[in-house]
Amino acid sequence: MYFRNIIILVTIGIFGCSQQKLNSHEVEARQLQKNDWKSQVREKLMSYGHRNWIVVADAAYPMQSNPAIQTMVVDAGQLEAVEFINNSISNLDHVDANIFVDKEIAYVKEKNAKGIENYKEKLDRMLRGKPVESRLHEDIIKELDKAAELFNILILKTDQTIPYTSVFFQLECGYWDAASEKALRNIMENTP
16 A cells, blocks of 8 residues: 555656646747747748738638738737738848838727727827828728739737727838839830
């Protein structure tokens, strides 16, 4: 009986320790998965270029049926994801971005969407100095659909539960801007 109790205690101790290690590994794996979206987005950004889009969307953003539009659910808040995309694009030479936000957000009030005012303030600070344009949500979606006929689009779906908070990054060439392109076309038209 004495040896049987010792064996039981040793067994419990061994399996208890291994269970703790397993839980520790599970936590580590979950942390890697949580941050894995950033690695995947970095890879996309390296292959993306002029005319690709990256959308940081709220939780209710629909999964679109066009195969050129990839939806990735990320374990991150809206502002964290916007900041990551914004900083990542800023650190690349080959792309820059035109940024669009839903025009409707200016009309959403705190009484109808708790947290909207704080979100707008933080987003404004985060994107200060960037080319940000407001457009109607449906108009942006139509432009995405049209772009998806030829180009890939990545949608990062966050846990955000405030309406009209999606931020749309339309990628442009980072080393050749619209003014340079216009000047080139003008020269081409006026040169025999």
